[in-house]
Amino acid sequence: MAPFMDARLDEQTLKQERKYLRYYALARLRDAELAEDAVQETLIAAVQNFGSYAGRSSLRTWLVAILRNKIADQLRARARANEVQIETLDGETADEALDALFARNGHWGENARPQRWGDPRAALEDRQFWEVMELCMQRLPGRIAEAFYLREVMGESIESICNGLEITATNCSVMLFRARAQLRICLEAKWFAGTGRG
Amino acid sequence: MVRRDGARLSKTHTGEMMDDCRKITGMISEGLDRELTWSERMRIRVHLLMCSGCSAFQKQMIFLREAMRTLAERIGGHGDH
Numbered sequence: 001m002a003p004f005m006d007a008r009l010d011e012q013t014l015k016q017e018r019k020y021l022r023y024y025a026l027a028r029l030r031d032a033e034l035a036e037d038a039v040q041e042t043l044i045a046a047v048q049n050f051g052s053y054a055g056r057s058s059l060r061t062w063l064v065a066i067l068r069n070k071i072a073d074q075l076r077a078r079a080r081a082n083e084v085q086i087e088t089l090d091g092e093t094a095d096e097a098l099d100a101l102f103a104r105n106g107h108w109g110e111n112a113r114p115q116r117w118g119d120p121r122a123a124l125e126d127r128q129f130w131e132v133m134e135l136c137m138q139r140l141p142g143r144i145a146e147a148f149y150l151r152e153v154m155g156e157s158i159e160s161i162c163n164g165l166e167i168t169a170t171n172c173s174v175m176l177f178r179a180r181a182q183l184r185i186c187l188e189a190k191w192f193a194g195t196g197r198g
Numbered sequence: 199m200v201r202r203d204g205a206r207l208s209k210t211h212t213g214e215m216m217d218d219c220r221k222i223t224g225m226i227s228e229g230l231d232r233e234l235t236w237s238e239r240m241r242i243r244v245h246l247l248m249c250s251g252c253s254a255f256q257k258q259m260i261f262l263r264e265a266m267r268t269l270a271e272r273i274g275g276h277g278d279h
Contacts, residue, residue: 019273020273020274023273102220106219107218107219107220114251114254115254116250116257117261121261124265133265133269152266153269153270155270158231158232173227176231177224177228180259183262184255184259187258
């Protein structure tokens with residue numbers, strides 16, 4: 001089969017990229033089954049269309065572009081099924097969510113003030129902590145999760161995230177701020193709070 | 199009140215001028231994505247001296263970055279970065 005003539009798309013590569021793509025899809029779709037479907041379709045499309053991959057971008061960038069289309073399909077289908085607009089799936093703006101954290105004067109709202117976590121690094125060794133992290137990441141609204149994922153896990157620059165998601169740099173910063181603030185709250189509530197951990 | 203550099207300051211109940219927490223934590227978050235200016239860094243530093251909430255926030259953001267790096271290594275992210 002022609003696509004496999006190229007060493008870069010051998011089984012080993014596919015396996016490796018699959019793991020990565022799955023996390024991406026999970027962040028965006030927040031549904032393990034749908035994420036799995038989107039990744040499968042992506043890999044099939046990649047194998048079938050590998051001839052058209054010109055090698056201008058990295059293989060991963062190319063795969064992510066395919067995956068994003070598959071995810072968009074899924075979201076459209078889901079929106080149709082629920083008879084809601086795609087936009088409302090991701091609902092409230094980042095700004096509005098941040099309003100809930102701070103008082104009118106911009107200082108921490110009641111119960112929103114961050115607590116000390118002690119030495120949180122110990123958590124990185126704990127398998128259960130990663131389950132909590134995954135849960136918390138899945139609770140982020142889709143587009144915000146995607147921006148956060150691109151930035152923190154893929155290590156992309158703000159510029160490339162803005163271009164990819166077609167948003168302004170300011171909007172991108174606010175979305176990342178929101179993602180971080182929300183993750184912080186979730187981790188504090190579900191892991192670090194008062195359990196004597198960390 | 200608006201400072202010469204355009205930054206808005208709010209008055210705390212004790213009366214001293216202080217950047218608000220929303221602005222400071224937003225800046226701390228931005229610091230993870232771009233290099234902050236000297237003036238921004240100073241504003242954060244001054245604010246952290248008197249705000250335990252934002253100090254905790256900053257430490258947690260550093261931890262979050264480290265946690266995400268760890269996650270990226272586990273799943274083979276961070277390609278050539």
